[in-house]
Amino acid sequence: MTHITHWVFDLDNTLYPSDAAVMSQVDQRMTDYVSRLLDVDRETARATQKHYWRTYGTTLSGLMKHHQVDTREFMDFVHDIDATVITPDPRLRTHIERLPGRRLIYTNGSVKHAENILGHLGIADLMEDIFDVEAADFIPKPHPDGFARFVDRHALPTAESVMFEDSIRNLKTAHELGFTTVLVRAKPGPRDEESAAPDDHPDHVHFAVDCLPSFLGEIRTAETKD
16 A cells, blocks of 8 residues: 555444444434434334435435424434443554555544544544545445545545545445545444445455454555555
């Protein structure tokens, strides 16, 4: 990766391992919110939640399309989670800190949630900016319009940019835009539906890795190529 000047990281299930019980908390709180908003039982709420996620990219996008929803209230409620379930890996900070150029977060979550996770991981100060779904006008990954807003905001040279993601469909859009793509695969066992399986490596993914800190420690950058 000696050509890379911009390092773009997804947040959840990418900067920490998929077996940390973060998104399971978000998932349950999302079901609770949908149940309360629509005044339906949790089983119906969960079916609606997953239908909106598969159809529109996020549950929130579906709620915005079909119902009256306070977006800020939704984001604050579903991301009110316990980040201490993550065990920080000191290698992550060491390897991200040595990356030359700009380091950015691009997440379908909120800035507040990202700050919580990054703070717990001890890497918040290493990131130049957090681009969340609100900054994308609530157009989530993998939609190209959301990516376009991200690229425009940071004047991103996509041919010199790499994107680290746990989502195959998000990386497909990134690849089409010219990013180098790195898929961070889930650990064996139960996983979030969005996260790639341990053996996934589709054609639009340049690198498929099982441990982000280990991979970052092995790459060559413009400063280490000699």
